[in-house]
Amino acid sequence: MKWGKGFTLIELTVAIVLLAIAMLTITTMLVPNIRNSAEPQYQVRAAALADSIFNQILTRSFDENSDHNGGYYRCGENGADGTLTSCTTLSQFGPDNNEAITGYNDVDDFGAANGMSAVYVIEPSVNSSERDLDELISDNGSYRNFTVNITVDYFVDNDQGIDQTNIIKRIQLEISASRYGPYLFTAYKGNY
Template sequence: MSRRGISMKANKGFTLIELIVGMIVFSIAVVLLSSVLLPQSDHAANTLQRVRATELAQSVLNEIWGKGFDDNTPINGVPACGSPAGVACGSNIGPDSGESRNDFDDVDDYDGLNQDSLMLNSTVTYASNYPNYQFLVSVSYIDANHKLIAVVVTTPAGEPIAFNAVRSNY
């Protein structure tokens, strides 16, 4: 109705109580979202670091896998060293004396390879291409015909990830 010819319209707006309840609901939603989303972003970063660590280890293992079992193994691997038709296998683990990174020709030469080593056919170290990553290759005999190749890559977050392969004398 109208009072003195002026129509009265209902006031539209929020009461103080409605505003306070709205702010409380909004703040609870923000807290819940931030507690769910922030850990997810950390998880995504860790996943990317793990992928890079796997990439690094796989590239090193692929290179090692293409080398001979031993210094005394012929180029095509036949006859295998230590076999009745072959020569004796060497017992030396690690690079041969005077052997540079580009001269690694058998699996055990890679023992001790790390992030400060030069990449194959390069003057660049692994550390320059994989900053803040650390890795170490160790090679050991399991028995006379098998060597264990262990590559441990440590991500920038400090998470060590181990990759192992067994190379057989065939």
Template sequence: MNGIRGFTIIEIVIGIVVLAIALVGLSATLFPQASRSVDPVYQVRATELGQSLLIEMISLSFDQANNQAGGNNRCSASPPRVCTDPANLGPDSGESREDYNDVDDFNGFSTSGDLLTGATISELYKNFIVSVAVCYASSINGSCVNSITDYKKVTTVVTTPNELEITFSAYRGNL
């Protein structure tokens, strides 16, 4: 008899077990990679967001006491033109985000909704968190100090939805 012979039940079960083991191994290597594949996208978006906000901040006046229209009037560490006290950096009383007119108004700024224009972050930046700190710095590459100097250090931290924190820093001079 030359008939066609099929698979036995034991051969089918062994084939299923081998296939299951192969699929477990494959899923153990591919599925973690799929979740990490979004990291570069979040990093690019965080960079765009952080740089945009940082550029907006350092383009503002050094201090409230500076002449907002230009000219020679600027704050200084010695009277009569005194800069904002290091303990009082932040928005002026009653000031909303749209009224920020100098670098230190952003001190303590944190948001996950309102951002550059006061509008809601688009779906592109959903679940991103931004926080800003401003302080006086001893030099252009210096650390924060508790006295009035000619430099303010602006630090922006963007937290991505997968909780990766990306930090951006810039200095604004009063020279």
């Protein structure tokens, strides 16, 4: 019996077609999984970023008109001099006198007026209202593709009425990472 010296043209064509079908099947199964495999990493990083931001915000005073040195008095009550101090109105939320992030001393400084969100990014544009995320979390750019929207507004416990001493501020973070997200996080700061 004599063996041939190679493959025929028909055998090569069939082999190439079978290989192409196999590669197409593999890529249609794997490529979506590879693309989606990055999402859990972004979810974890977004949660870590939210934790870091909440640590910054929740260590601040409840309100501009509250005692910033230990909470001896709070807004909606009589202050150290005996006069009633009201809580900041929603229209006055945001940084006081365009202060830098390092000067934020109460929860609503991190948001914007009227319950609108403040946008934090790495390297904000010069002529935009964006704020510097690196300055907020003291980071060196490891959240480069992340955008954080911080919204601060009042959340009143309806069971307690509208008395200013039991008002709660709601802090909402909406974090987007590249093309992933948004991831939503919420925390509350009480007037106590």
